Amino acid sequence: MKARTRTHAAAGVLLTPFFVLFTLVMVVPVGYAVWLSLFTEKQSGLGFGGTRTVFSGLANYTAALGDPAFREGFVVLLGYCVLYIPLMIGGALALALLLDSTLARARRFFQLALFLPHAVPGIIAALIWVYLYTPQLSPVVDAMEAGGVGFDFFAPEGALPSVINIALWEWLGYNMVIFYAALQAVDRSVLEAATVDGAGAWRTAFSIKVPLIRASVVMVALFTVIGSLQLFTEPLIINKGTGSSVTSTWTPNMYAYTAAFDRGDYGLAAAASVLLALTAALLSFAVTRFTGRKGKKA
Amino acid sequence: MSPSWNRTSHVMVGAATALAVLTACGGSGAQDEKSAAPGSGGKPVSITFWGWAKGSKEVVDAFNASQKNIRVKYEEIPSGNAGGYAKISNAVKAGNAPDLVSIEYPMLPEFVSQGSVQDISGHLTDDVKKKFLPQAVELTTLGGKNWAVPFDAAPQAFYYRKDLFKKYGVEVPGTWDEFREAAEKVKKADKKARIGTFFPDDPSTFQAMAWQAGARWFEAEGDTWKVDTTDPATTKVSAYWQGLLDDGLVHNNASFSPEWTNSLKSGGTIGYLGASWGAGVLTGTLPEQSGKWAVAPMPSWDGKPASGMLGGSTFAVTKDSEKTEAAVEFAQWMTTTEDGVEARIASGTSSAFPAAAELRPAAKAAFDAGYFGGQDIYQVFEDAGASIAPDWAWGPSTGTTNTVMKDQFGKVSDGGATIADAVKAGHEATVSELKKRGLTVEG
Numbered sequence: 001m002k003a004r005t006r007t008h009a010a011a012g013v014l015l016t017p018f019f020v021l022f023t024l025v026m027v028v029p030v031g032y033a034v035w036l037s038l039f040t041e042k043q044s045g046l047g048f049g050g051t052r053t054v055f056s057g058l059a060n061y062t063a064a065l066g067d068p069a070f071r072e073g074f075v076v077l078l079g080y081c082v083l084y085i086p087l088m089i090g091g092a093l094a095l096a097l098l099l100d101s102t103l104a105r106a107r108r109f110f111q112l113a114l115f116l117p118h119a120v121p122g123i124i125a126a127l128i129w130v131y132l133y134t135p136q137l138s139p140v141v142d143a144m145e146a147g148g149v150g151f152d153f154f155a156p157e158g159a160l161p162s163v164i165n166i167a168l169w170e171w172l173g174y175n176m177v178i179f180y181a182a183l184q185a186v187d188r189s190v191l192e193a194a195t196v197d198g199a200g201a202w203r204t205a206f207s208i209k210v211p212l213i214r215a216s217v218v219m220v221a222l223f224t225v226i227g228s229l230q231l232f233t234e235p236l237i238i239n240k241g242t243g244s245s246v247t248s249t250w251t252p253n254m255y256a257y258t259a260a261f262d263r264g265d266y267g268l269a270a271a272a273s274v275l276l277a278l279t280a281a282l283l284s285f286a287v288t289r290f291t292g293r294k295g296k297k298a
Numbered sequence: 299m300s301p302s303w304n305r306t307s308h309v310m311v312g313a314a315t316a317l318a319v320l321t322a323c324g325g326s327g328a329q330d331e332k333s334a335a336p337g338s339g340g341k342p343v344s345i346t347f348w349g350w351a352k353g354s355k356e357v358v359d360a361f362n363a364s365q366k367n368i369r370v371k372y373e374e375i376p377s378g379n380a381g382g383y384a385k386i387s388n389a390v391k392a393g394n395a396p397d398l399v400s401i402e403y404p405m406l407p408e409f410v411s412q413g414s415v416q417d418i419s420g421h422l423t424d425d426v427k428k429k430f431l432p433q434a435v436e437l438t439t440l441g442g443k444n445w446a447v448p449f450d451a452a453p454q455a456f457y458y459r460k461d462l463f464k465k466y467g468v469e470v471p472g473t474w475d476e477f478r479e480a481a482e483k484v485k486k487a488d489k490k491a492r493i494g495t496f497f498p499d500d501p502s503t504f505q506a507m508a509w510q511a512g513a514r515w516f517e518a519e520g521d522t523w524k525v526d527t528t529d530p531a532t533t534k535v536s537a538y539w540q541g542l543l544d545d546g547l548v549h550n551n552a553s554f555s556p557e558w559t560n561s562l563k564s565g566g567t568i569g570y571l572g573a574s575w576g577a578g579v580l581t582g583t584l585p586e587q588s589g590k591w592a593v594a595p596m597p598s599w600d601g602k603p604a605s606g607m608l609g610g611s612t613f614a615v616t617k618d619s620e621k622t623e624a625a626v627e628f629a630q631w632m633t634t635t636e637d638g639v640e641a642r643i644a645s646g647t648s649s650a651f652p653a654a655a656e657l658r659p660a661a662k663a664a665f666d667a668g669y670f671g672g673q674d675i676y677q678v679f680e681d682a683g684a685s686i687a688p689d690w691a692w693g694p695s696t697g698t699t700n701t702v703m704k705d706q707f708g709k710v711s712d713g714g715a716t717i718a719d720a721v722k723a724g725h726e727a728t729v730s731e732l733k734k735r736g737l738t739v740e741g
Binding site (some may be wrong): 040041042043044045046047048049050051063069131134135136137152155156239240241242243244245246247248249258261262263264265266 | 380381383384387388391407408410411412413440441443497498499518521523550551552555556557560561566694695697698701704705707708709711712714731732734735736737
């Protein structure tokens with residue numbers, strides 16, 4: 001009895017900091033966003049007599065959902081996810097397997113070199129890439145044009161690949177390190193057994209190593225999905241720095257940002273954010289459920 | 299679920315880089331700390347001022363040195379469209395705004411209608427108001443109240459490379475028809491060179507040209523807003539610029555972007571349709587081209603002088619400031635005293651054209667016209683200022699109008715939209731925004 005009470009007390013003490021922080025930085029802001037999303041600022045006359053805040057129910061939600069710009073943001077996100085996620089997971093996995101293979105030389109060097117881009121803050125990375133994408137400024141674009149393969153990185157069909165390229169550059173090394181660490185933890189005797197059984201490098205990689213690090217792959221997939229939904233910094237820098245087809249409402253996150261800070265409509269911004277958060281929650285749920293079930297079958 | 303949550307474990311790696319960047323950017327704020335130390339006599343009122351106009355720091359220093367009653371602390375923020383306005387409205391929302399802020403004419407009604415700035419009618423006497431260009435006072439008077447102290451009138455002006463114009467045998471255009479001919483000649487003489495630039499990121503340049511042509515996008519009638527962008531003047535300007543773009547006679551680059559600057563440096567862009575403050579921009583951006591530039595009045599439709607206003611700063615007191623009197627006093631010092639104007643222009647980075655007529659000789663004297671080969675550029679501004687079309691008003695939702703127009707302008711370069719489409723989209727977004735706010739609107 002006494003021991004149990006003590007355990008409870010210990011649990012309480014140890015968990016308190018978490019719940020305090022969780023409430024402060026998570027529950028309260030989310031609650032505030034939901035609260036904000038239920039109100040609209042109304043004006044009268046010519047609008048110069050100040051504003052009054054009016055409860056508007058779900059009007060901000062219907063306004064956001066009814067705005068083609070907001071819906072188009074989700075279409076852009078969908079395209080981004082479809083292209084980016086396989087490239088990211090596949091690329092990071094391939095690099096990790098290469099590093100882990102017996103063929104690899106200078107492992108530490110490549111590990112560091114591949115990870116290095118991630119150490120560059122996203123904003124800086126985006127600025128560097130915008131420079132590399134800009135015609136007449138970028139040596140890359142000039143070289144491409146000289147070689148007869150001109151490509152407009154800011155055109156409607158070029159914008160998505162441009163942004164995906166930046167994101168890949170930033171995150172590929174990071175995810176590769178996660179996979180590589182997982183691969184390092186694979187029991188060497190299992191791999192030796194596979195070799196003894198006559199499995200070649202390919203067979204070992206895909207039939208032994210990848211299934212053994214499935215948990216890491218699922219985790220990275222989940223993080224990547226959530227990260228993708230929050231696509232913001234890179235396209236915003238492109239939008240601010242150039243006159244391009246990346247509009248100020250290109251992704252749902254940018255839509256919320258523009259609504260709040262360029263248009264001063266905090267209610268609409270809050271509603272858009274809540275809708276995006278709900279989408280993210282649903283998707284994360286779907287990803288974990290889907291991959292979890294697949295795991296049980298295997 | 300913050301965007302960078304799965305990065306936290308690597309904070310240490312990024313911290314060094316981030317720190318280096320922060321220290322590199324954070325210079326200007328810290329330096330002002332010293333000059334804002336309390337004065338010796340009495341208890342000075344301390345106010346904070348946010349702005350980005352060239353020479354602001356010099357003005358603040360001069361003001362602090364000139365008297366002991368008010369201490370101004372200047373904090374430089376990004377220019378309005380580059381995030382400065384977002385910063386201001388955010389600070390007001392959060393209740394930690396500075397006392398005085400810079401707001402350009404087009405955005406002032408937006409800030410007033412959001413309730414972010416104070417009515418300062420009681421602090422501005424008629425004698426002070428009389429000093430300013432009437433259009434500048436009109437643009438800062440909304441609903442019969444004064445909301446800001448106007449600083450500069452920003453008449454449009456055309457800057458051009460006189461050496462290259464001469465070399466290519468191009469006459470300085472007086473009308474828009476001549477401007478097109480000149481554009482063709484420039485392109486013919488050097489297939490990479492263009493006479494000017496369409497700025498897709500800056501609808502206010504386009505709006506100034508519509509204003510110049512006689513458009514009136516916003517009109518307040520009683521309690522009703524009339525929005526009209528389908529007038530003949532706007533249609534004419536849209537079609538004209540669409541034609542220039544379709545025929546490749548002007549570049550399509552973001553304003554003040556590295557792309558634009560680079561093109562100016564290499565002689566790929568040999569003209570700039572800007573405003574009075576643009577002379578300071580050129581001086582600061584392209585010091586190596588000193589002596590090669592000249593200023594001409596904006597081309598007009600009928601050859602008679604005509605101008606809109608492009609940008610132009612005003613100073614407004616934020617909603618919650620309790621130091622209105624001190625803030626307005628400082629704003630008046632900046633805008634109506636010779637010392638204030640001289641301090642700004644002597645910084646060598648500003649070519650502001652004061653809205654207060656009596657200060658223009660002082661501004662002219664303080665400006666080093668060497669960059670323009672000694673040309674009397676203030677006379678050009680003076681004439682242009684006198685030709686600013688009256689009766690233009692800015693609507694109360696410039697944030698929405700311009701964001702939407704900018705998004706559409708961005709699609710113009712690859713044919714995804716036309717200038718006319720962008721104007722239409724801006725119009726529709728404006729009308730629906732005003733309706734959403736509960737205002738009566740026609741258009």
